[in-house]
Amino acid sequence: MDTKIPPKPVSRRKFLESAATLTAAMVLPGVMGCTTENIDEFLQKHFVELSPAELEKVVKRMQKQNEKKYGKAGSIDATPAIPGVLFGYGLDISRCIGCRRCVHACVKENNQSRDPDIQWIRVLEFNKESGIDFAEADPYYCTTASLHDKEASHHLGEKKEGEAHGKAAPVAVPSADAPMKLSPVQKSILENPDSQYPLYQVDANKVPASDPACKVPRPGHFYVPVACQQCENPPCVKVCPVKATWKDPDGIVVIDYNWCIGCRYCMAACPYGARHFNWTEPKLPAEDFNPDTHYLGNRPRPRGVVEKCTFCIQRTRKGQYPACVEICPVGARKFGNLLDPASEIRQIMERKRVLILKNELNTKPKFFYFYGTAT
Amino acid sequence: MTNIFGFIKFCLGLWTRGGRYYWAWVSFLCLLIISGVLAYSNQLEYGLGLTNMRDSISWGFYIGNFTFLVGVAAAAVMLVIPAYVYHWEPIKEVALLGEMLAVSALVMCMLFVTVDIGRPDRITHLMPFLGSPNFPRSLLAWDVLVLNVYFILNLTIVAYILFTGYTGRPYKKAILIPLVLFSIPAAISIHTVTAFLYNGIAARPYWNASILAPRFLASAFCSGPAILLMLFQILRKVAGLRIKDTALAKIAELMSYAMFINLFLLGAEVFKEYYSNTEHLIYTQVLFFGVGDTKVHYFMWPALIASIVAFLLFLIPKTRNNPLTMNIGCVLIFIGVYTEKGMGLVIPGLTPDTLGEIYVYSPSLLEYRVAAGVFSVGFLVFTLLVKLAIPYMEKSHAHHAA
Ligand code: SF4
Ligand code: SF4
Numbered sequence: 114m115d116t117k118i119p120p121k122p123v124s125r126r127k128f129l130e131s132a133a134t135l136t137a138a139m140v141l142p143g144v145m146g147c148t149t150e151n152i153d154e155f156l157q158k159h160f161v162e163l164s165p166a167e168l169e170k171v172v173k174r175m176q177k178q179n180e181k182k183y184g185k186a187g188s189i190d191a192t193p194a195i196p197g198v199l200f201g202y203g204l205d206i207s208r209c210i211g212c213r214r215c216v217h218a219c220v221k222e223n224n225q226s227r228d229p230d231i232q233w234i235r236v237l238e239f240n241k242e243s244g245i246d247f248a249e250a251d252p253y254y255c256t257t258a259s260l261h262d263k264e265a266s267h268h269l270g271e272k273k274e275g276e277a278h279g280k281a282a283p284v285a286v287p288s289a290d291a292p293m294k295l296s297p298v299q300k301s302i303l304e305n306p307d308s309q310y311p312l313y314q315v316d317a318n319k320v321p322a323s324d325p326a327c328k329v330p331r332p333g334h335f336y337v338p339v340a341c342q343q344c345e346n347p348p349c350v351k352v353c354p355v356k357a358t359w360k361d362p363d364g365i366v367v368i369d370y371n372w373c374i375g376c377r378y379c380m381a382a383c384p385y386g387a388r389h390f391n392w393t394e395p396k397l398p399a400e401d402f403n404p405d406t407h408y409l410g411n412r413p414r415p416r417g418v419v420e421k422c423t424f425c426i427q428r429t430r431k432g433q434y435p436a437c438v439e440i441c442p443v444g445a446r447k448f449g450n451l452l453d454p455a456s457e458i459r460q461i462m463e464r465k466r467v468l469i470l471k472n473e474l475n476t477k478p479k480f481f482y483f484y485g486t487a488t
Numbered sequence: 489m490t491n492i493f494g495f496i497k498f499c500l501g502l503w504t505r506g507g508r509y510y511w512a513w514v515s516f517l518c519l520l521i522i523s524g525v526l527a528y529s530n531q532l533e534y535g536l537g538l539t540n541m542r543d544s545i546s547w548g549f550y551i552g553n554f555t556f557l558v559g560v561a562a563a564a565v566m567l568v569i570p571a572y573v574y575h576w577e578p579i580k581e582v583a584l585l586g587e588m589l590a591v592s593a594l595v596m597c598m599l600f601v602t603v604d605i606g607r608p609d610r611i612t613h614l615m616p617f618l619g620s621p622n623f624p625r626s627l628l629a630w631d632v633l634v635l636n637v638y639f640i641l642n643l644t645i646v647a648y649i650l651f652t653g654y655t656g657r658p659y660k661k662a663i664l665i666p667l668v669l670f671s672i673p674a675a676i677s678i679h680t681v682t683a684f685l686y687n688g689i690a691a692r693p694y695w696n697a698s699i700l701a702p703r704f705l706a707s708a709f710c711s712g713p714a715i716l717l718m719l720f721q722i723l724r725k726v727a728g729l730r731i732k733d734t735a736l737a738k739i740a741e742l743m744s745y746a747m748f749i750n751l752f753l754l755g756a757e758v759f760k761e762y763y764s765n766t767e768h769l770i771y772t773q774v775l776f777f778g779v780g781d782t783k784v785h786y787f788m789w790p791a792l793i794a795s796i797v798a799f800l801l802f803l804i805p806k807t808r809n810n811p812l813t814m815n816i817g818c819v820l821i822f823i824g825v826y827t828e829k830g831m832g833l834v835i836p837g838l839t840p841d842t843l844g845e846i847y848v849y850s851p852s853l854l855e856y857r858v859a860a861g862v863f864s865v866g867f868l869v870f871t872l873l874v875k876l877a878i879p880y881m882e883k884s885h886a887h888h889a890a
Binding site: 348351 | 534535536537538541542543544546547601604605606607609610611613614619620621622625626627628629632685688689690691692767770837838840841842843844845
């Protein structure tokens with residue numbers, strides 16, 4: 114199947130339009146073809162500088178946008194950190210079976226983009242012999258091929274697949290007659306005769322789907338899910354040129370999606386691959402929209418900014434467990450207040466063998482991996 | 489005031505007059521700029537997803553070019569030091585052309601940063617008072633600051649020299665000399681801060697080496713002067729710039745020393761990586777031999793050979809005094825440093841990513857088009873500035889002769 118579309122010559126009208134877009138976006142935001150909403154957004158202050166009244170106005174505006182996009186205004190709260198609480202997470206490596214239920218529960222709870230795929234949790238598969246060696250990590254275990262595979266990428270006129278090095282591509286090659294699935298974005302691009310860059314790798318963020326035939330845990334392997342480690346000494350916060358990301362008093366590292374400039378310095382600085390960028394407009398189908406959101410957490414994100422795990426700030430600040438903790442079928446995930454000696458997480462730290470990832474970097478993660486059972 | 493209007497009219501007059509080659513060159517650049525603008529407007533519309541950057545390699549071609557150009561901007565002005573030490577006759581001209589190159593390179597730097605960020609509409613967040621620059625912690629905030637200071641500084645010097653040249657009044661030494669002197673440490677600082685921007689990231693062992701800043705400076709001192717060296721020769725022909733062969737050869741000689749230091753530092757790194765053979769070796773391996781499907785090494789070897797050949801050409805007096813071999817050396821050094829400080833720095837730094845995944849990055853057509861557009865803007869600025877410098881130089885020679 115040939116999905117290539119020959120680039121069209123640029124018409125004069127198209128050129129003028131582009132020039133206008135460019136001017137509007139670069140030089141005079143809010144002047145050409147922009148609504149008052151855009152102007153408000155452009156003039157909006159940093160989250161920590163918003164007065165309660167201003168915040169209310171901003172939230173109203175965002176709810177209106179939600180209404181338009183998802184048919185529901187939803188709630189966008191800004192519950193602050195609870196005094197005396199420092200959140201910590203525990204993950205039992207000896208229990209995790211690598212089923213990726215947490216990954217999908219997280220996507221649902223946190224309104225992550227379905228297209229391109231953004232997943233805050235990444236489950237890595239390791240060989241038992243080599244232990245936790247990132248060079249040997251396989252994030253694509255038990256997946257079927259999707260647009261990500263060789264065949265399809267070839268059709269797109271581009272070359273590229275996610276590959277754990279030292280091995281062949283972990284993504285299986287599909288049978289030649291497998292129909293090529295097109296994401297809504299790709300379809301819209303295909304159908305839009307004006308688009309100059311059809312299928313321009315918009316899909317490279319497509320994560321291959323799970324292969325139902327593959328049974329986890331696979332013999333000889335163990336699993337280490339990785340998401341933001343909520344570092345006490347977070348390099349991402351240090352490097353951000355505009356203070357768009359910071360650590361709140363309960364230890365959660367948050368991002369103001371309306372302040373981030375999308376420079377991606379924090380992504381270079383994060384040692385755990387926790388940060389994800391909105392390379393294009395995130396797509397969230399209206400029926401998948403989770404209306405219970407936090408301003409610094411799971412509210413829908415705009416294009417061009419960075420996002421990551423927030424320990425489900427919208428839930429945990431109200432005393433609930435994160436979605437991943439609730440979904441885990443084997444109880445490998447633990448969560449609690451590190452300042453409370455009686456909390457489960459503190460008990461684990463005192464009684465179990467605990468490790469943190471890349472401790473040589475002195476990031477001081479509040480995400481503790483441990484061995485709960487002796488095996 | 490009338491003087492300023494007159495000066496502007498004078499500039500416009502110069503820009504709109506020119507031979508066939510001038511117009512061909514200017515229209516060629518304009519075409520590339522239009523193509524770049526079109527590509528960029530697409531990027532604005534769909535997002536950075538139209539580039540081949542992804543979460544795994546979140547910086548690419550744009551930032552690589554930015555890094556290289558910071559070096560060009562810095563080194564162009566550092567050439568004032570040897571010009572002063574060795575009493576090259578037209579030191580004023582050397583300084584002026586250096587500052588002009590710096591201004592143009594900085595225009596490109598700023599454009600590359602702008603096209604790389606996801607929210608150019610929020611660029612004001614980087615500015616003091618309007619935004620919330622993260623001082624003193626973020627090196628990127630510092631970089632934006634020093635680049636802007638350096639830009640304004642150079643622009644002021646260039647405008648001042650040209651303006652006094654236009655009015656025919658002698659420039660005030662008390663104003664100009666401190667500015668030029670200040671621009672030298674500023675040049676060093678922009679490049680050091682840019683190196684620190686990478687250097688400070690502990691998550692990326694390939695960048696997290698103290699040798700990075702010295703290497704940046706050494707390699708910059710090769711690439712910046714290479715452009716000026718060729719420009720001097722052209723201007724000597726078309727504008728009667730009175731620069732002696734011995735001065736050109738001296739620049740070439742200095743470049744060979746800089747290249748030697750650069751190669752030596754590279755060798756020191758390669759030794760450390762391969763001898764200690766830790767898990768961090770993989771990034772150097774990506775650079776020189778490739779891991780999986782990575783492609784940087786295809787460019788790295790030719791670049792390394794180009795650097796070594798240029799080093800030899802500039803080292804041997806016979807070849808550095810010969811205009812042909814000297815110019816070949818300039819081109820080779822440019823290729824060598826461009827590869828090393830561009831993609832050779834960014835890609836292995838991010839491949840494999842922090843969780844060990846290898847994503848094979850090569851720029852998309854759109855990235856090439858945008859980058860070509862940015863380069864064209866820079867070349868256009870440079871062309872226009874040099875055009876203003878020509879009558880100025882002619883005038884000052886006439887003055888000298890009289
Ligand atoms: S894991 Fe990464 S994103 Fe999370 S706090 Fe640490 S450095 Fe920041
Ligand atoms: S991408 Fe956003 S959050 Fe990250 S460093 Fe840049 S401005 Fe800060």
